[in-house]
Amino acid sequence: MTDRRLLAFSGRVAVEALRGKVEAEDFVVPKRMALVATHWLHESPDGGIDRELLFGDAFDVIERRGDWSFGRSAKDGYCGWVETAWLGPWVAPTHRIGVRTTWGYSGSDFKLPRILPLHMTSGVCVEAEQDGWTRLAAQGGSLWVPSDHVTDAALDMVTAARAFLGTPYVWAGNSGFGIDCSGLVQVAMNAAGWACPGDSDLQESMEGEALEDSEALEAGDLIFWKGHVAIATGPETMIHANAHHMMVVEEAITPAIVRIAANGGGPVTSRLRPERKPTVSN
Structure with a gap:
């Protein structure tokens, strides 16, 4: 290698x-x-x-x-x-953050100072729960977050991706403060409990079913260009973080393909229904 x-x-x-x-x-x-x-x-x-x-x-x-x-x-x-x-x-997480972004507070009260932002799929270790708040282990102490923002269950991949709608496009980003095309795919797949590499070329090489152009896309299928990737949300729509809108958007696939080609991004290089492999314990 x-x-x-x-x-x-x-x-x-x-x-x-x-x-x-x-x-x-x-x-x-x-x-x-x-x-x-x-x-x-x-x-x-x-x-x-x-x-x-x-x-x-x-x-x-x-x-x-x-x-x-x-x-x-x-x-x-x-x-x-x-x-x-x-x-x-290292402390093995018991749960993950299940929303795009939340804040860890110094106590179980939203009027207290915010300490640290936490983003979807961040692994956390739950210590206690109290009145709708959850205490998490953290460096040098504890953080409190709303209990509804913490989960031990897998999320639907497309639902997880849609949580990032409007998030700014930031190259190499993986967080609710800014994310890129492959970061969105990785976070969405990880939220669903599936393993996923970090960059779009590595994602295009994932195991799975290569789809012909004539095959209808399903939610969760991936569409690739050279240096870009999007998630199909249905047969005719997709969600992606992109530098044209400079944020995460959901849009019709066909006009997006035309625009990307016209802007120098080239044609679609492949379409993939990725194999659902469990994430490595994080």
Whole structure:
């Protein structure tokens, strides 16, 4: 495997499973940690961003170098660098955030200070419930969120995607504050309990049923262009985060295909009914 996004090798240190496959100074068993807040995964220390990781996401640390940690995101195998200050001890989540975005408060009262934003599929550990509020474990203490914003059940994929309607388009984003096309697909599939890679080219390579142009689309099918992906919400409509509208929209498929081609995005490259594989425990 040579795709650096999926290669658990920092250039100096690699995971033990790569012994004999790459030339590294050291081979290690990664140490599992977790994101203590939503933050970016970088291609290199101080380098460009690749994807956004969410609060509670498991991150397997392979090497620490200065203020940065190289590792692998457990939910999709994406490798890169995170500022070590944004990592904390791993605690297996009991629930997930089930709404686009909520806030963690300092107590069970919405008039108290907001502490931390939490986004859909963020893994959380429930400690207690009280009067419609749920207390979550967090770095250095606890957070309180409305109980209706926490779930231990899978969501419908299209319903999860529609929760992001109007969310700003942010390249590499995976959160309710900003999301891109592949981030929307990943969050929606993860919310439904299904595994999904982070980038659209990796998503296009997922296992599943390749669909002919003559086959009717079903809700949850994926439509791909070079560097872009959308989710079918029915035979004639789709939802996607896109740079034309600079937000998440739901629209008719046929005129969108024409517009994307006219704007230089090229034709549809494939259509896929992805295999529903359970997510990796996060």
